[in-house]
Ligand SMILES: Nc1ncnc2c1ncn2[C@@H]1O[C@H](COP(=O)(O)OP(=O)(O)O)[C@@H](O)[C@H]1O
């Protein structure tokens with residue numbers, strides 16, 4: 645199915661995420677042009693494309709880090725196009741970054757606990773002297789979900805790189821997210837860590853949808869049910885993983901080489 649047909653078949657109020665005609669220009673450069681995309685609640689989708697295709701810019705528009713030059717974005721039916729990032733986070737949108745943003749001097753548990761406390765309402769107090777049991781319980785569950793149970797008391801700066809990426813996923817899971825954007829979570833991971841990542845992503849609660857940007861097709865195509873291909877800032881193909889994998893145009897443009 646081409647992108648226009650797939651988009652028109654999914655124009656409905658029930659989408660988790662709905663982009664219409666999103667364009668982002670930097671001066672004369674159009675980083676993304678007229679991107680129209682719908683994702684259902686709980687749907688897991690990959691956005692693939694070579695370097696410079698506009699994938700991270702698309703994420704920045706969805707999170708509110710960039711305001712689009714044109715178009716609109718709905719999150720669970722609400723127009724969030726011009727909302728600041730924290731208003732989108734409050735509505736259950738999360739992201740992980742290509743570059744790590746952890747408290748490296750604190751333990752794994754402290755990092756996750758602080759993330760849980762940061763997003764929990766009515767509990768925000770930097771002076772709170774005692775740990776909150778419910779939040780501790782939530783933090784422990786998230787640490788288990790990202791396979792860091794044995795490392796919960798270790799200092800984050802001493803963890804392996806792959807473990808730090810797992811911790812980032814735990815932070816993205818804090819505070820009942822409804823939708824997560826993963827930007828190249830497998831970058832720099834060993835084969836074993838990649839298998840771990842696939843296991844973590846595929847066992848997330850089914851109501852949590854996500855979009856994953858990922859160069860490693862072995863990871864990307866195993867953790868999603870739909871794929872959007874981007875090239876030069878535009879969507880040029882959408883389909884199921886097996887359709888994308890077998891598509892000659894995709895193989896020529898993307899798998900053929902030049903991405904990295
Ligand atoms: N903040 C920015 N200012 C100017 N140009 C940018 C900015 N961010 C991205 N771009 C440009 O937009 C295009 C798409 O970049 P990006 O979204 O990072 O691609 P991808 O994530 O697919 O590799 C590139 O040409 C990039 O140089």
Ligand SMILES: [Mg+2]
Nearest residue numbers: 699700701857
């Ligand atoms: Mg990028």
